[in-house]
Amino acid sequence: MQQAWFDTIRMMKQDGGYEDEWPGLAKQKLSNTLQKELDRSEKAHIVIIGHTGWVPPRGELNMHLTLDTNTRELVIQPVLTGTPKEREAQLAWFHLMYADRGLLQSVINFQLRGVIGALEGMASKSFRLGPLWGLAEQIGLPDALAMGGARVTVPYYKLEPKTFGMTQVMVDGKPHGEMVQAESLANLAFQGQLLNADKDLQAALGRTMTKNLFCGQMDDDLAKLACKSVAALSSQADTRAWLTLPHSIHLKRLSVEPGIHQITLRTPSVNGGTYHEVTQSLKVGEGDIKIFREHIIPTQNTAMMQQPASTQTAWLTER
Numbered sequence: 001m002q003q004a005w006f007d008t009i010r011m012m013k014q015d016g017g018y019e020d021e022w023p024g025l026a027k028q029k030l031s032n033t034l035q036k037e038l039d040r041s042e043k044a045h046i047v048i049i050g051h052t053g054w055v056p057p058r059g060e061l062n063m064h065l066t067l068d069t070n071t072r073e074l075v076i077q078p079v080l081t082g083t084p085k086e087r088e089a090q091l092a093w094f095h096l097m098y099a100d101r102g103l104l105q106s107v108i109n110f111q112l113r114g115v116i117g118a119l120e121g122m123a124s125k126s127f128r129l130g131p132l133w134g135l136a137e138q139i140g141l142p143d144a145l146a147m148g149g150a151r152v153t154v155p156y157y158k159l160e161p162k163t164f165g166m167t168q169v170m171v172d173g174k175p176h177g178e179m180v181q182a183e184s185l186a187n188l189a190f191q192g193q194l195l196n197a198d199k200d201l202q203a204a205l206g207r208t209m210t211k212n213l214f215c216g217q218m219d220d221d222l223a224k225l226a227c228k229s230v231a232a233l234s235s236q237a238d239t240r241a242w243l244t245l246p247h248s249i250h251l252k253r254l255s256v257e258p259g260i261h262q263i264t265l266r267t268p269s270v271n272g273g274t275y276h277e278v279t280q281s282l283k284v285g286e287g288d289i290k291i292f293r294e295h296i297i298p299t300q301n302t303a304m305m306q307q308p309a310s311t312q313t314a315w316l317t318e319r
Contacts, residue, residue: 003253005029010038014287037255044284046254048179050167050265052296053247055185058155058193058239061090065208066149067142074127074205076152086158093156097197098125141209144216147228152208153237154200157190162247164275167296169252170264179250179265186247200237208235246295258286267296 009026012018026035037043062079078094080087129136136142144150166178208231215227260283269275276296284290 002030002034006034006037013038043255044258044286045289046256046261046263046282046284047289047291048169048252048254048263048265049291049293050179050250050252050267050296051246051294052167052250052267053162053164053186054243054297055189055241055245055247056158056160057243058237058241059086059089059158060237060239061093061154061156063094063152063154064149065145065152065205067136067145068126069142071126072129072133072136074129075124076126076205077124079151089158089160090156092159094125097156097194098201100125139213140216141213144209144212147225150208150212150228151232151235152201152204153235154197154204155193155237155239156197157193161270163270163298164247164296165268165270167250167252167265167267167276169254170266171254171256172262173264176252176254179252182249182251184248185245189241189245204235204237211235250296256284258284258288263292265294265296 005025009022009030012022012025026038030038059082062081063076064079065074065076067073068075076098078090080090082090168178169176211231211234212228215224215231218224218227260281262279262281264279265277266274267276275298278294278296280292280294282290282292
């Protein structure tokens, strides 16, 4: 906030006509250090923008849909796949977003299925059909889900820790502190997925039941089983994402003397070593504001991104 006030007051001072206003604003809004900077108009300024890391990809959470004819409920349970960490992330997402873990829901599950049912309900999600049971029988839903249930898939985000630390800034070999995080696109993507979790599940249930109702209309059991198998295999969550976006955006504002300066950005890795490092020469004149942008990605990825276009195309084509 002080930087914004500093820039505003600096422009008021340079443009003129605000001599009765800017000194009072400076004393009210700026620290002693920034007030002194106002008297050094010969300074040049460098704004460093760091696009750090990559936004994480979305994963696919598989669930098993069945119909409990005794309680007249649709029940979904997670089917965990992948590595141990992926299975943990899938279970955490299901528990946070979908599982019947509330007090009221636990009481209802206890009334319908007893103690065991109440405990099992914490690891599942149920939808009571109630007065819609007659319609469900009319359209053939019990028969459609009778042969082993159905597969439901929804997208989710893995709760992955950052692999990079805060970027250190050096000017002409002298440290100038760390960059400041301005925005986290990874958090925005994660929060957006949280908001859309219920809609994703409803859409997935609609697609799955439509497919299985179609299969349930077949007379031949073998054909019905083949149709349900194809429906299960073709069930996929929408995991599309803009994977070239950075994980987060960091900023740093520097006041330097006019001339040529060597700017070094050094980003450590959380497990030791260097995540990314770059040095660039910048020439700034008196009163100039120069912008230095850098995509801060792991060193091995940097080498690939700097290859000629023909080499990158060949690399993608081979895969």
